Amino acid sequence: MPESTDTIPRLTRWGVSPDADLIYRALTMMGGRKDTELSRELGLPRSRVVAALDELAAVRAAQPTRSATIRPGVARRWDPCPVPQVLRYLRRPVVPGSQRDRWRQHFGTLDGLDLPTLDESRIRHWTSRSLARRRIAHLGAAERHEHLAINTEEVITADATAAALPVDRGLVERGIQIRILGRPPGDGDRTTAHLAQVGGVGMTYRELPDLPIKLIVFDRRVALFPADPLNFEAGVVEVDDAPVVQALCGLFDRLWTQGRDPHRQGVPPITLTPREQALVALLSAGHTDVSAANELKLSVRTVAYTMRELMDRLGVENRFQLALLLGAAGAAPLPMSRTAVPRPPEQPDKEDG
Template sequence: MAGRGTGVLAVGRAVPLLVRWGVSADADLVYRCLVTFGARSAGGIAASLGLAVRRVRAALDELEDAGVVEPTAAPSGFGVDAATWQAAEVDVAVTTLQRRALRRPAPVTEATAGLLRPGMVRPFPARRLPDREATRRRIAELVALERVEHLAMNPEAVFSTDALAIAAPMDIALLRRRIRLRSLGRAPADGDRSSRHATEFARLGGEYREAPRLPHKLMIFDRRVALVAVDPHGLHHGTWEVVEPGAVESFVSLFVRHWTDATDPRRNGVPEVVLTPREKALVGLLAEGHTDTSAAKELGISTRSVTYALRSLMDRLGVENRFQLGLALGAMQAASPPRNTPPVEGDHR
């Protein structure tokens, strides 16, 4: 993105309201923060503005889609939580937003997406890939050419083993090439709050969010090519390949709208954590009403060891206090220990 800001706001230089060109108030505020204070992480912006990190992330998604901010991978990793964000110069941003407002196509809605069914008139040119195998071959070709970003919307309630076997290596290959990968999926129908998949995906550098309902199976490659499933929920009837810029931008807008409304399951989910025998014993005793002191006596350890063990559990589960720890452990259905658990050798302090 050209015209990158230096991070210093020129004295007396006014930043016009960006809302007049179609961005939200949050996005306008986040842009001003980046122009004024320079490149920052989502967490840094949230702290500066006093906004929830969730709102800052949504605003950054919106600004990135508009082409006026850009993520830069931090030395410690990549992905949305490891990135710092840079803003375009004010003049460049205003010009970009003005042009975008003039050429913005009508957004693709669920009704518009229905026009992609076989035999119906499409509002833009598209090439038909007749079946799953033809689609998978084309996906492999497009993935090999990607250089910047891959967007995927997956409305399936359940993935087949075959589909997962194909998708996982592709995702890993993209992430190893430092291509930004954002994936939207359905929230589990059984209410499972495990965040294991999202945590592992983020560890590799990907970004994953869930929504209760998604309108169409869709992949977008470098914002240049879109593959849209003929059947909204799968590839068995093939896909439409769309390259017309206005149409691709419409599908990007559709993705971003659902991405902004979706949630990261790591925020409210329960990471997969394996408790040690002593941790299980401690959790069981505290659930029965023991204090730290009486639980320590039952286990033959020091009260300080109890404090350390609980702090370690809170850190691993990403919670901030004992009440939240209890909720998380309850969701995990942590087992109560057997009574008369022997003391752990060498743990007396």
């Protein structure tokens, strides 16, 4: 879904730091600023502002104004790059490995299991995707304890998600522990609809950029992996030989300890409670804490606590930063345009000389 032109998406979705995200929306809403001005207006140490601006420059989200006379230690004016341009850069596709590399990695992983024995009678080949899906459904229905999976696809389609979620919900409802390892999405966005739905089902999910094999393990008893890593239509290989399954579970456990939870790395959409929405709307319209408290029939202390809790939850340090975040995200009915953001009184810029 394309981003609204009236909002600025949170760049933390692509791994940008909270400081850099805040400063980008400040530049976009207020216009170009010197680092000393940003430091004063946002209430951040200049060292943090400078580091954040360097980070924004690295992801092509901000650039210093060109000047013929740049002296060390003198603040420069920084301008934001257009939101669509920044998103195109952050969402640039990850270049996948070659098919030959995927082939070698898949079979190299199987060869590297270093098994002392292998009972070939415990191996079966389900020769098509449809047969594989039926077998997966049958094994899933018989599960009692744990479901492990490694997905090597860079893009999980909406159709695939829709097909898998009912099965996964059924497992969760039966008390089956589900752990899934996947690759980060190709556009780097950590708040995709697929991840949101996976989290809603109740399973545990982690990501690693380099996963050697696609794999499903049922109750640490039966394992399935593609017969051909380059052609899933060729079906799957099923193994219930104990040493093989144990080795594959060991591989999964090692990869799992290296994985990261994308929900912790990314930032969920901003949602406000009805009280927070009403309070923020009044304060942005010019009310004081006292008059807002009177309007909402709250104590002044409750107003202060509500605002402090909201700032802590969103990771901002003062109400000016909060206004920038909520106004840019369109998360509250703020009568605030990009040219009407409140600005602290001007003070002499001692560092400009």
